[in-house]
Amino acid sequence: MAGASWWRPALLRAGRFLRLSSKQSVRKRLHSSSAGPRGAGGGGVPPVSELDKADAWLLRKAHETGFLSWFRNGLLATGIGVISFVQSDVGQEAAYGFFILGGVCVSYGSASYLANLIMLRRTMMLSVSAAMLSGAAVLSLGLFWVCAISLYIGRLEVEIVREDTCEDCRDKKDNGRPDK
DSSP: OOTTTTHHHHHHHHHHHHHHSOHHHHHHHHHHOSSOTTOTTTTTOOOOOHHHHHHHHHHHHHHHHHHHHHHHHHHHHHHHHHHHHHHOHHHHHHHHHHHHHHHHHHHHHHHHHHHHHHHHTTTTTOOHHHHHHHHHHHHHHHHHHHHHHHHHHHHHHHHHHHHHHHHHHHHHHHHHSOOO
8 A cells, every 4th residue: 555655644643633632731731821822932923034024025016016007007098198189179078088097097096005005004014104105105196197287287278278369369459450
């Protein structure tokens, strides 16, 4: 029985464990320390290993990558909106849709980043100050995007109004004066 020899050591180990963990030894282990299952030296908090630190770093980078992809998509949609605004009158109508799409991407990316930052702060091993700094950076990026879009749209609206007003002014000036 060469194929069945792998389970024999496992059964022997399980039998030894069952014999050692009788009711008396379990009670003795539970009542021997008042600090909890980790013992008096551990204080209930396991030490942080290098693997835990690496996992926290990878989670943090994946979290930031998710935000950056949403923000990138928002910037791309906004850029397409700017380009289509310049093209034609129909493009101007489509541009507002792209601006809204960009706003949805930036807003959702920022909101999900902040919500996940609050929920996963301890898992990512971030201090409160580091989490607040990251949150402030995300909020400032969103604010810069909103300011840029409102300034761009405001500038375009002002230019459109100026052109109409200037043409009206020219017509009034031309109608009011006789040609020399």
